[in-house]
Amino acid sequence: MxxxxxxxxxxxxxxxxxxxxxxxxxxxxxxxxxxxxxxxxxxxxxxxxxxxxxxxxxxxxxxxxxxxxxVIGMRFVDAAGNQTAGVDMRKARERNASREVxxxxxxxxxxxxxxxxxxxxxxxxxxxxxxxxxxxxxxxxxxxxxxxxxxxxxxxxxxxxxxxxxxxxxxxxxTRHMDHYFAFGNADPALGPDRWVTIHNTPGTLTGIYRSGNHPDAKSYFMFRSPRLPVDLRDPATARTLLSDRFADSTAWNVRPLLDAALADPDLYFDSLAxxxxxxxxxxxxxxxxxxxxxxxxxxxxxxxxxxxxxxxxxxxxxxxxxxxxxxxxxxxxxxxxxxxxxQKLGPNLRLMIPKTRPGIAFRNTVTRAAALVG
Ligand SMILES: Cc1cc2nc3c(=O)[nH]c(=O)nc-3n(C[C@H](O)[C@H](O)[C@H](O)COP(=O)(O)OP(=O)(O)OC[C@H]3O[C@@H](n4cnc5c(N)ncnc54)[C@H](O)[C@@H]3O)c2cc1C
CATH class of the missing domain: 3.50.50.60 (FAD/NAD(P)-binding domain)
Incomplete structure (x- = not known):
C-alpha cells in the first residue's frame, strides 16, 4: 500500500x-x-x-x-428570570432516538x-x-x-x-465571519434548572446555561454581535477582555455570576462565529x-x-x-x-437564537410559544 x-x-x-x-x-x-x-x-x-x-x-x-x-428542552427568560417561551424537545428526541444522539x-x-x-x-x-x-x-x-x-x-x-x-x-x-463571537465556559449548576437550556437575550447578545441531568456540572454560553475584530483569538487574555467588556455591566437574570465563572474557567473557549x-x-x-x-x-x-x-x-x-x-x-x-x-445553509437559526432588536426578541418568543402549542 x-x-x-x-x-x-x-x-x-x-x-x-x-x-x-x-x-x-x-x-x-x-x-x-x-x-x-x-x-x-x-x-x-x-x-x-x-x-x-x-x-x-x-x-x-x-x-x-x-x-x-x-436535556429536556430550551427556555427563554427575561431580565427578572421569568420564562417567556420554551420548547420541550422530549417527543422529538424520542422520535429521532435511532438517528440522533x-x-x-x-x-x-x-x-x-x-x-x-x-x-x-x-x-x-x-x-x-x-x-x-x-x-x-x-x-x-x-x-x-x-x-x-x-x-x-x-x-x-x-x-x-x-x-x-x-x-x-x-x-x-x-473564512466567512458571521458577525458574532461566542464563548463556552464552566457554570454553577445552581444557576439554571436541571435538564434545561436556559437563555436570556438582549438585542444582539445571548447568555445561557446548559444543564444535562446526568452530569454534575453545567456549562455557560455567551454570544454577541460584532464585526470581525483585529485580535488574536488564541490569546486567552484577549478573549477574557472582550467577553468581560461586553457583559460585565449586565444586572439582568444570572448574567453576572455566569460571566464570573466563565472568566475563571482555565479552559474557557472563545471564538468568532465563522x-x-x-x-x-x-x-x-x-x-x-x-x-x-x-x-x-x-x-x-x-x-x-x-x-x-x-x-x-x-x-x-x-x-x-x-x-x-x-x-x-x-x-x-x-x-x-x-x-x-x-x-452550511443555516436558515433562520441565528436570527432566532440572537435577535438583533427588542421587537425581534418578542417575535421569536411568540413564534416559540405558538410552535410549543402545536407541538
Ligand atoms: C475546546 C473546544 C470546545 C468546543 N465546544 C463546542 C461546543 O460546545 N459546541 C459546538 O457546536 N462546537 C464546539 N467546538 C467545535 C467542535 O468541536 C467542532 O465544530 C467539531 O467537532 C469539529 O471538530 P474538529 O475535530 O474538526 O475541530 P476541533 O474540535 O476544533 O478540534 C481541533 C483540534 O486541533 C487542535 N489544534 C488546533 N490548532 C492546532 C495546531 N496548530 N497544531 C495541532 N493541533 C491543533 C485543537 O487543540 C483541537 O484539539 C469546540 C471545539 C473545541 C476545540
Missing part, C-alpha cells in the same frame, strides 16, 4: 476518527496536538444519520449512548481517544511550523520535535487550522477534514457530524484507492461536498 505514514494535525473529533480508520486499515497515522492534553471543553454536540453509522462502525455507539445528555463534546473526544490510544501514536504539546512537499512526501518542521518526513499530511486542527494557513493561504480569505468556505480541500499531499476544511459554525449544530463523516470519508477513500492520494482526495471531495453544502 502507498503512503502509509500519515501525519494528522489536531486531536479533536475529526483527527482522532481519521486516525482510527487509517490505523484499522494498515496505515500508520501519527496525531500531533498543540494542547498538552486532550481538549475536553464544549457543550452538547449532536451525532446523527451517517455520523451514527460511522460511530457504529467504530464500535463506540454503546458508550456514546450511555454518555448521552438528557446528543453527547457532551468532551465525553465524545474522551471516548474516541480511549478507543484509539493503543493503535495510534499521539504527540501532545507540539504543532506544525512548516510544510514542504515534493513528489515523494512532505517534510514537516515542528515547533519542538525535530523535522520529519511523512507521506501525507491531514489538517484536522479546527477553525483556525495551521495546516490550512500553511498549505492554502491566510485565514481571512477562506464558516470555512473552500473550493478544494486538498493540495498535493496535504488535505483538510472537519472544521479545518468546512466549519459550518456551532449554530449549524452539525460540527461533530461533519467531523466524523469527513474523517471517515477521507480515510476510506485512501483505503479504497490503496493509498493513492490523488484519486483518494478527489473521491473524498466528491462524496462529501453535498453534505457540507447542506449543513
Amino acid at each position: 502507498k503512503n502509509e505514514r500519515i501525519l494528522i494535525s489536531g486531536a479533536g473529533i475529526a483527527g482522532i476518527t481519521a486516525a482510527y480508520w487509517l490505523a484499522r486499515n494498515g496505515f500508520r497515522p501519527t496525531v500531533v496536538e498543540r494542547a498538552d492534553t486532550l481538549r475536553k471543553g464544549g457543550q452538547g454536540v449532536d451525532i446523527r444519520d451517517t455520523a451514527i453509522e460511522v460511530a457504529e462502525g467504530m464500535g463506540i455507539m454503546p458508550r456514546v449512548r450511555a454518555a448521552a445528555t438528557d 446528543e453527547i457532551m463534546r468532551g465525553d465524545l473526544v474522551g471516548i474516541l481517544h480511549d478507543h484509539t490510544a493503543d493503535q495510534v501514536e499521539y504527540r501532545f504539546g507540539d504543532s506544525i511550523r512548516a510544510l514542504e512537499q515534493d513528489a515523494h512526501g512532505v517534510t514537516v518542521t515542528f515547533e519542538h520535535a525535530p523535522a520529519e518526513r511523512f507521506d501525507l499530511v491531514i489538517g484536522a486542527d479546527g477553525l483556525h487550522s495551521q495546516v490550512r494557513r500553511l498549505a492554502f493561504g491566510p485565514e481571512e480569505a477562506l 464558516q470555512v468556505r473552500m473550493r478544494d480541500w486538498s493540495t498535493g499531499r496535504i488535505a483538510l477534514i472537519g472544521d479545518a476544511a468546512h466549519c459550518a459554525s456551532p449554530v449549524s449544530g452539525a460540527g461533530a457530524e461533519l467531523a466524523l463523516v469527513s474523517a471517515y470519508r477521507m480515510a476510506t477513500s485512501l483505503v479504497d484507492a490503496d493509498g493513492e492520494h490523488t484519486t483518494a482526495f478527489a473521491r473524498y471531495h466528491d462524496a462529501h461536498r453535498p453534505l457540507v453544502t447542506r449543513k
Whole structure:
C-alpha cells in the first residue's frame, strides 16, 4: 500500500476518527496536538444519520449512548428570570432516538481517544511550523520535535487550522465571519434548572446555561454581535477582555455570576462565529477534514457530524484507492461536498437564537410559544 505514514494535525473529533480508520486499515497515522492534553471543553454536540453509522462502525455507539445528555428542552427568560417561551424537545428526541444522539463534546473526544490510544501514536504539546512537499512526501518542521518526513499530511486542527494557513493561504480569505463571537465556559449548576437550556437575550447578545441531568456540572454560553475584530483569538487574555467588556455591566437574570465563572474557567473557549468556505480541500499531499476544511459554525449544530463523516470519508477513500492520494482526495471531495453544502445553509437559526432588536426578541418568543402549542 502507498503512503502509509500519515501525519494528522489536531486531536479533536475529526483527527482522532481519521486516525482510527487509517490505523484499522494498515496505515500508520501519527496525531500531533498543540494542547498538552486532550481538549475536553464544549457543550452538547449532536451525532446523527451517517455520523451514527460511522460511530457504529467504530464500535463506540454503546458508550456514546450511555454518555448521552438528557436535556429536556430550551427556555427563554427575561431580565427578572421569568420564562417567556420554551420548547420541550422530549417527543422529538424520542422520535429521532435511532438517528440522533446528543453527547457532551468532551465525553465524545474522551471516548474516541480511549478507543484509539493503543493503535495510534499521539504527540501532545507540539504543532506544525512548516510544510514542504515534493513528489515523494512532505517534510514537516515542528515547533519542538525535530523535522520529519511523512507521506501525507491531514489538517484536522479546527477553525483556525495551521495546516490550512500553511498549505492554502491566510485565514481571512477562506473564512466567512458571521458577525458574532461566542464563548463556552464552566457554570454553577445552581444557576439554571436541571435538564434545561436556559437563555436570556438582549438585542444582539445571548447568555445561557446548559444543564444535562446526568452530569454534575453545567456549562455557560455567551454570544454577541460584532464585526470581525483585529485580535488574536488564541490569546486567552484577549478573549477574557472582550467577553468581560461586553457583559460585565449586565444586572439582568444570572448574567453576572455566569460571566464570573466563565472568566475563571482555565479552559474557557472563545471564538468568532465563522464558516470555512473552500473550493478544494486538498493540495498535493496535504488535505483538510472537519472544521479545518468546512466549519459550518456551532449554530449549524452539525460540527461533530461533519467531523466524523469527513474523517471517515477521507480515510476510506485512501483505503479504497490503496493509498493513492490523488484519486483518494478527489473521491473524498466528491462524496462529501453535498453534505457540507447542506449543513452550511443555516436558515433562520441565528436570527432566532440572537435577535438583533427588542421587537425581534418578542417575535421569536411568540413564534416559540405558538410552535410549543402545536407541538
Ligand atoms: C475546546 C473546544 C470546545 C468546543 N465546544 C463546542 C461546543 O460546545 N459546541 C459546538 O457546536 N462546537 C464546539 N467546538 C467545535 C467542535 O468541536 C467542532 O465544530 C467539531 O467537532 C469539529 O471538530 P474538529 O475535530 O474538526 O475541530 P476541533 O474540535 O476544533 O478540534 C481541533 C483540534 O486541533 C487542535 N489544534 C488546533 N490548532 C492546532 C495546531 N496548530 N497544531 C495541532 N493541533 C491543533 C485543537 O487543540 C483541537 O484539539 C469546540 C471545539 C473545541 C476545540
